[in-house]
Amino acid sequence: MPSLDADLPLTPSRTRALLEQLGHHPRKPLGQNFLIDGNIVRKSLAMAEVEPGDAVVEVGPGLGTLTRALLAAGTEVYAVELDTRLAGHLRDTLGENAAEPVPTFHLREADAVDFPVGDLQPDPARSFKIVANLPYAITSPWLDEVMQGTVLPTKLVLMMQKEAADRLTAPCGHKHYSAITIFLQSAFREFGRHGVSRQCFYPVPGVDSVLLGLERLPEPVHFSSGTRQAIRKIFTQRRKQIGALVRGEAELETWLAEAIEQHGVKPTDRPEVIPLPAWQLMAEKD
Numbered sequence: 222m223p224s225l226d227a228d229l230p231l232t233p234s235r236t237r238a239l240l241e242q243l244g245h246h247p248r249k250p251l252g253q254n255f256l257i258d259g260n261i262v263r264k265s266l267a268m269a270e271v272e273p274g275d276a277v278v279e280v281g282p283g284l285g286t287l288t289r290a291l292l293a294a295g296t297e298v299y300a301v302e303l304d305t306r307l308a309g310h311l312r313d314t315l316g317e318n319a320a321e322p323v324p325t326f327h328l329r330e331a332d333a334v335d336f337p338v339g340d341l342q343p344d345p346a347r348s349f350k351i352v353a354n355l356p357y358a359i360t361s362p363w364l365d366e367v368m369q370g371t372v373l374p375t376k377l378v379l380m381m382q383k384e385a386a387d388r389l390t391a392p393c394g395h396k397h398y399s400a401i402t403i404f405l406q407s408a409f410r411e412f413g414r415h416g417v418s419r420q421c422f423y424p425v426p427g428v429d430s431v432l433l434g435l436e437r438l439p440e441p442v443h444f445s446s447g448t449r450q451a452i453r454k455i456f457t458q459r460r461k462q463i464g465a466l467v468r469g470e471a472e473l474e475t476w477l478a479e480a481i482e483q484h485g486v487k488p489t490d491r492p493e494v495i496p497l498p499a500w501q502l503m504a505e506k507d
Contacts, residue, residue, distance in 0.1 A: 233257050236423045239284060245306050247424055253304070255283050256354050256380070258421035261432070262290045268413050268434045269352045269378040271296050278341055278374070280333045280353035280363065283307055285315060287354060288326070297325040299349075301339035303332050303356075334362045343372035354380040357428070361385070361401050368404050369446065375437050377409070380417065383429040390433070398493045400453040403500045408441035445507035452500065455492050463495060464488030476503055 236255050240247070247253040256262065265287060271277060273295030282288045282300040284307065291298050292315070302308040308330040312318045315326045329339040333356075341349060351374045355363065360381050367374070390411050391397035413434035419425050444452070451473065455466050463486070467473035480486040480499040 233423050236284065243306055243310055245304075248304065253283065253356070254422040254424060254426045256286055256421060257423050258418075261380075261417055261421050262287055264415055265352055265378050265380070265432060266290060266294055268415070268432060269350050269376050271350065271352070276341060276347060276349040278338045278349060278351045278353070280337075280339075280351070280359075281356050282311060282328075283354070285311055287352065288315065291352060292323055292326060297327070299327045299329070299339040299341040301329045301331055301333045301336050303330070305330065334359055334366055337363055337366040338370065338374075343370055345372055348375045350374050351377040351379070353378075357382045357385065364389070364405065365401065365449075368408055368443075369449075373408060373437050373441055377433075377435040379433050379435070380430055381433055383416075383431045386414065386431045386433045393496045394494050396493065399459075400449070400456045403452060403497060404444060404449065405435070406497055407438075407444070407501055407504070409435040409437055412436045442501050442504045443507070444504045448503045448507055452503065459492045461491065462489050463492060466492070472506070476506075 236257055247255070269277070271291065271294050275296045277291050277296045277298050279288055279291065279298055279300045282302050283304075288298055288300060288311070300311065302311060308328060311326075311328055315323045316328050327340050329336050331339075333339075338349070338351070343349065349372075351367070360379075367377075388397040388399060389402060389405050391399070391402050411434065413432075415432040417430040417432060419427075419429065422430075451470075455463070458466060463477060467477050477486065477488070479502050480495065481488070483502070484496055484499040486495055486499050
């Protein structure tokens with residue numbers, strides 16, 4: 222197996238040189254801000270508590286800095302990369318085209334929203350984790366796809382925009398409380414958060430970032446696609462009262478009656494003040 226340079230993440234100068242060598246310019250629409258800080262790479266692995274033999278999904282591996290650290294830690298990496306040139310670089314240096322291919326590296330060249338766990342075949346008998354420097358534009362749709370999987374990851378350690386992390390972990394009553402918040406908090410709990418300087422990336426992004434750690438709940442609640450769609454629709458009119466939003470929808474009216482009885486919800490409540498257990502009543506009928 223080739224040296225994976227686990228302790229030598231790409232510096233700014235090495236990153237620029239490699240991108241120039243590849244003839245690649247970071248693509249802003251794809252959120253291509255490359256991680257160049259070794260401490261953050263190590264922090265990601267520590268938060269995920271990766272161990273030899275772990276199956277780990279990585280989204281947007283880019284130049285392979287985090288990928289190499291994961292492989293050096295003895296994990297089996299299932300990476301999904303949309304950019305054709307970067308995917309080619311990974312195949313040439315780690316994959317089937319490399320002089321010494323890494324047998325535990327699996328690459329799917331695709332949109333992560335379409336293949337949220339790459340080529341991993343989820344199996345209830347084998348747990349998996351996700352460690353990723355997420356392209357910020359796909360955070361919510363990608364997470365939505367992950368949560369609809371038949372098998373959920375035991376842990377996720379995700380680099381994301383701070384605003385996205387705040388939205389995902391917002392408490393009931395907060396302005397960021399939303400449909401994606403409900404889905405996420407019904408399946409995972411936050412176990413850690415680490416602020417990340419903008420200087421840890423090349424090029425420097427215009428937003429603040431965090432490493433967010435999520436752990437699967439002992440009994441995650443799963444919402445069907447129909448129920449998810451109904452909750453999303455309700456939150457598109459979040460300033461309206463819930464009684465008015467469900468009027469004329471028989472199943473939603475029944476849900477509201479149960480939420481009123483069991484959780485003290487009022488017909489005059491707006492969606493953002495309805496507690497998580499009340500929303501989870503919908504999943505019991507799926």
